[in-house]
Amino acid sequence: MVLDNKLETLENVRENISYNLSEGVTNRRSDFRTFTLCSQGDYPSGRTVVLRGYDSLNNIITFHTNSHAQKIKDINKCPHVSCIFYSKSLKIQIRCFGDASINRKNNRSITSWNEMNDMSKECYFQDPPPGNQIKDYNTFSKNITSGESDYFCVIDVKVQRIDWLFLKRAGHRRANIFFNNKDNDSWVSP
Numbered sequence: 001m002v003l004d005n006k007l008e009t010l011e012n013v014r015e016n017i018s019y020n021l022s023e024g025v026t027n028r029r030s031d032f033r034t035f036t037l038c039s040q041g042d043y044p045s046g047r048t049v050v051l052r053g054y055d056s057l058n059n060i061i062t063f064h065t066n067s068h069a070q071k072i073k074d075i076n077k078c079p080h081v082s083c084i085f086y087s088k089s090l091k092i093q094i095r096c097f098g099d100a101s102i103n104r105k106n107n108r109s110i111t112s113w114n115e116m117n118d119m120s121k122e123c124y125f126q127d128p129p130p131g132n133q134i135k136d137y138n139t140f141s142k143n144i145t146s147g148e149s150d151y152f153c154v155i156d157v158k159v160q161r162i163d164w165l166f167l168k169r170a171g172h173r174r175a176n177i178f179f180n181n182k183d184n185d186s187w188v189s190p
Contacts, residue, residue: 024085
């Protein structure tokens with residue numbers, strides 16, 4: 001995708017964001033496949049997660065996690081999160097700001113669970129759960145059963161605003177995109 005002449009309008013920036021995040025869902029080699037999720041607990045915390053869905057019509061980013069993960073505790077305390085994507089090859093950073101919601105043992109999680117392959121499902125049968133101290137690196141087990149794991153969660157982030165940055169030798173470009181009010185979209189100094 002040649003970017004130079006296609007990123008000169010705010011509408012083109014919106015299209016670029018949608019294209020790259022959609023590509024991150026379907027293409028395992030995309031730089032946008034993984035992102036840093038930042039949450040607020042006792043301390044700000046960031047961790048890398050895998051992009052599992054992007055709904056451009058409703059502005060929702062989706063990923064999966066274990067219900068015992070610290071990010072679940074953080075989201076329960078404060079649902080405000082940021083999702084930071086970066087492509088080294090395209091020199092594009094996409095910072096998404098929104099509110100996270102947890103889906104566990106509901107239609108949303110059951111549907112996602114049924115669409116996953118068996119190898120991915122194994123991660124959600126780990127004992128002890130993530131973050132517990134263990135004796136050695138491999139002293140945990142996976143008690144795999146049929147049906148959805150009690151630990152499986154789908155997290156949806158309803159994106160309110162995106163800070164988009166394109167690094168370019170001839171001059172960087174930066175824009176703020178507001179999903180609930182397109183009229184507020186604006187170029188900002190990089």
